[in-house]
Amino acid sequence: MKPAEEIERLVKQISFKASHxxxxxxxxxxxxxxxxxxxxxxxxxxxxxRFIMRxxxxxxxxxxxALIGAGAITAVGVNVGRIYYWGTSADGxxxxxxxxxxxxxxxxxxxANGVTDVEQTRRDLEEMQNLxxxxxxxxxxxxxxxxxxxxxxxxxxxxxxxxxxxxxxxREGAKWGGGFDDKQRWQEWRxxxxxxxxxxxxxxxxxxxxxxxxxxxxxxxxGDGTEIIWSVGTPKDGQ
Amino acid sequence: xxxDELLKLxxxxxxxxxxxxxxxxxxxxxxxxxxxxxxxxxxxxDVVHDVFVSFTQSGxxxxxxxxxxxxxATCVVNRVRDRIRARxxxxxxxxxxxxxxxxxxxxxxxxxxxxxxxxVARALARLPDEQREVIALHLNGQLKLREIxxxxxxxxxxxxxxxxxxxxxLRSILNGRL
Numbered sequence: 140m141k142p143a144e145e146i147e148r149l150v151k152q153i154s155f156k157a158s159h160x161x162x163x164x165x166x167x168x169x170x171x172x173x174x175x176x177x178x179x180x181x182x183x184x185x186x187x188x189r190f191i192m193r194x195x196x197x198x199x200x201x202x203x204x205a206l207i208g209a210g211a212i213t214a215v216g217v218n219v220g221r222i223y224y225w226g227t228s229a230d231g232x233x234x235x236x237x238x239x240x241x242x243x244x245x246x247x248x249x250x251a252n253g254v255t256d257v258e259q260t261r262r263d264l265e266e267m268q269n270l271x272x273x274x275x276x277x278x279x280x281x282x283x284x285x286x287x288x289x290x291x292x293x294x295x296x297x298x299x300x301x302x303x304x305x306x307x308x309x310r311e312g313a314k315w316g317g318g319f320d321d322k323q324r325w326q327e328w329r330x331x332x333x334x335x336x337x338x339x340x341x342x343x344x345x346x347x348x349x350x351x352x353x354x355x356x357x358x359x360x361x362g363d364g365t366e367i368i369w370s371v372g373t374p375k376d377g378q
Numbered sequence: 379x380x381x382d383e384l385l386k387l388x389x390x391x392x393x394x395x396x397x398x399x400x401x402x403x404x405x406x407x408x409x410x411x412x413x414x415x416x417x418x419x420x421x422x423x424d425v426v427h428d429v430f431v432s433f434t435q436s437g438x439x440x441x442x443x444x445x446x447x448x449x450x451a452t453c454v455v456n457r458v459r460d461r462i463r464a465r466x467x468x469x470x471x472x473x474x475x476x477x478x479x480x481x482x483x484x485x486x487x488x489x490x491x492x493x494x495x496x497x498v499a500r501a502l503a504r505l506p507d508e509q510r511e512v513i514a515l516h517l518n519g520q521l522k523l524r525e526i527x528x529x530x531x532x533x534x535x536x537x538x539x540x541x542x543x544x545x546x547x548l549r550s551i552l553n554g555r556l
Contacts (some may be wrong), residue, residue: 142549143546143549145543146545146548146549146552147545149494149495149498149552150498150513150514150517151497151517151518151520152494152495152498153410153413153414153498153502153518154406154410154495155409155410155413155414155419155422156406156409156410157405157406157409157423161423164424165401165405165426165427166398166401166431167432168427168431169397169401169427169431169434170394170397170398170434185408241505261415263490289436298402312432331471
């Protein structure tokens, strides 16, 4: 008789994949059920977005105050998206603002302790979005996370100087590949990072948004053999 | 998890690209789960189709504070249960559909990885519904036993018992056949 573990392994191996024909059939019906919303797909695909999500404290650890998006905020246009106040995050530690505008929809999350005036913060975010569209922001730091050789996550930290002289530093997501959707993987990597600096892979230089950055790289290896390389870049001229 | 939260928000806002990503991400997972639960390719396809169509139609009314994958898995379980009940009303059971060892190959469009998997899927079909559900949800659906207890509305100890008895029974059914 097979041991229970072997049976469990065999059951886990059951895999049922959709063929191309089945896939096409399924998706056609699903898209039809969406009342023609598929048309939005093509239009939306190239939209520039900024996202941050309502999430639990653990999840916030992933992106801190990042704006996760599919591209830099480089849209040219006179119409600046309107930013609305959404409310607080599920755990009450962050304020969430919702962007709706020509450059795409998005979410921005601000540390609840740092927001003393919601309306002022909302106006600041609109001003920052405007500045961003004009390219008036300073790139302070770049973070890249590669999983098994492929860059999975990229964050840019920018400094904005508002009209009244106040400055805001904010992290904007340039890429989220989904490699850390696995909660266990994310937690293990976090623990490794907290435990020590990782294997030093030295430094390298690269130009980001027209500025020369020096990247310090460190390697972490998870229990399942996944290799993670974490690079942090700072401007060479700022050192 | 991070991506799923974003997908939920985008989907609620009516974004078709979010729906498409959800579909691509969970299609095979849900098909596998539906197959493990029903042991029938056509049923699995129909169930996943119905789940996604219903999900799509929920549109802006969609409200989910929990895990998207677990939610979709629950939808699949409920629909498979409905189909199994309907089959039983017609006097058919899952294991009567097919002998354990068979030359049957699923028709085009339904690809179950290999003969071993087919054999195991057929053995699963011979289990009582509750045991099969626990095993499929835990091993194929990657749900925790605690989550399954909530879904089945029974104590955790009952779920553990169903799992253990189910595995023992599978060992017995598959003994000497693999």
